[in-house]
Amino acid sequence: xxxxxxxxxxxxxxxxxxxxxxxxxxxxxxxxxxxxxxxxxxxxxxxxxxxxxxxxxxxxxxxxxxxxxxxxxxxxxxxxxxxxxxxxxxxxxxxxxxxxxxxxxxxxxxxxxxxxxxxxxxxxxxxxxxxxxxxxxxxxxxxxxxxxxxxxxxxxxxxxxxxxxxxxxxxxxxxxxxxxxxxxxxxxxxxxxxxxxxxxxxxxxxxxxxxxxxxxxxxxxxxxxxxxxxxxxxxxxxxxxxxxxxxxxxxxxxxxxxxxxxxxxxxxxxxxxx
Numbered sequence: 001x002x003x004x005x006x007x008x009x010x011x012x013x014x015x016x017x018x019x020x021x022x023x024x025x026x027x028x029x030x031x032x033x034x035x036x037x038x039x040x041x042x043x044x045x046x047x048x049x050x051x052x053x054x055x056x057x058x059x060x061x062x063x064x065x066x067x068x069x070x071x072x073x074x075x076x077x078x079x080x081x082x083x084x085x086x087x088x089x090x091x092x093x094x095x096x097x098x099x100x101x102x103x104x105x106x107x108x109x110x111x112x113x114x115x116x117x118x119x120x121x122x123x124x125x126x127x128x129x130x131x132x133x134x135x136x137x138x139x140x141x142x143x144x145x146x147x148x149x150x151x152x153x154x155x156x157x158x159x160x161x162x163x164x165x166x167x168x169x170x171x172x173x174x175x176x177x178x179x180x181x182x183x184x185x186x187x188x189x190x191x192x193x194x195x196x197x198x199x200x201x202x203x204x205x206x207x208x209x210x211x212x213x214x215x216x217x218x219x220x221x222x223x224x225x226x227x228x229x230x231x232x233x234x235x236x237x238x239x240x241x242x243x244x245x246x247x248x249x250x251x252x253x254x255x256x257x258x259x260x261x262x263x264x265x266x267x268x269x270x271x272x273x274x
Contacts, residue, residue: 001025001179004073005080006101008035008066010046010152011118011145012082016066017051018156019080020058022183028066029073040066050153074108078180080143081105082118093122102129111137114176118145120203126196130167141166141173142196144203159184162191165199 001024005016008030016028030036035045042056058064065072073079083097098119105115115138117126126142133140142165147155162181166173174193178185185191194202 001078002076003027003078003080003180004029004076004105005082006030006070006073006105007081007083007097007119008032008039009082009084010048011147012080013039013044013046013055014048014051014147014152014156015080015082015118015145017054017058017064018153019180020061020064021054021157022181024063024180026058026064027072027076028064029068029070030066031068033068036066036068048152049150054153070104070108073105074110076113077110078114078116078176079105079109080116080118082145085119085121093120095121095125098125099129102132106133106136106138109136109138113138114173115140116177117142120144120207121200123197123200123204126165126200130196134167139167139170139173140196141170141177142199143177144199144206146203146206157184158187159189162189163199163202164191164193165196166193167196 003019003024003026005012005019005026005028008016008028012028012030016026020026028036028039038045039055040059042052042059044051044055055064081098081101083101085093085095085098088094098117098121102115109115115133117129117140126140130140144163144165145156146159146161162177162184164174164177178191181189181191
């Protein structure tokens with residue numbers, strides 16, 4: 001399958017290299033010529049264990065290339081949008097790059113192509129973009145990422161969950177993503193198909209859940225230093241999972257009880273699958 005990845009920052013570069021590793025023909029596109037030049041030579045613009053090797057393998061195999069020209073995305077059937085959404089001074093997300101990337105891709109996309117958002121966005125963003133995408137005959141899905149710094153390559157090739165957000169009545173996009181991630185699904189990665197808003201919320205909830213865990217364990221560590229408890233021992237025994245969705249053994253944890261009307265959001269955000 002021919003795939004384009006728009007935005008080659010931390011998320012996009014790792015995703016492009018991982019998709020090439022899965023056997024797809026991938027082109028990564030970014031407006032930063034220096035970044036593209038570095039990636040095209042098999043170098044990583046940032047440190048991430050295993051990424052340089054993955055880039056070199058993909059380029060050597062002829063499955064991975066990089067360009068600053070959006071025309072290079074023409075002919076791809078799946079286009080991943082992986083641009084940044086930095087925080088504005090007022091705390092809101094700057095979606096300028098998302099809208100610019102969508103417009104650029106739609107100019108070269110063919111009817112039947114699938115645009116897949118991976119950027120972290122406020123709930124409702126995909127629904128707002130949907131009419132513009134559907135007018136061209138293309139489809140839109142949202143596929144949030146759950147990468148940990150230092151483990152991004154592993155988390156891309158051995159994900160503990162795959163979440164697809166699709167539009168109402170869309171019976172095709174999930175199947176297309178199943179083809180993209182076929183090797184991961186065969187290996188046993190859990191998959192959840194939901195609506196666009198829930199897929200967006202899952203990522204926001206996962207970030208909040210991780211921040212809560214970090215705040216809690218920091219509070220535990222501070223309490224331990226004030227008493228006679230072992231700081232390291234208390235933290236290790238309290239935090240059984242190294243990340244949301246992974247137990248210390250790396251297996252999927254039991255289902256998490258959530259006080260919410262959308263338990264599927266909790267399950268996908270925390271990585272707990274019943």
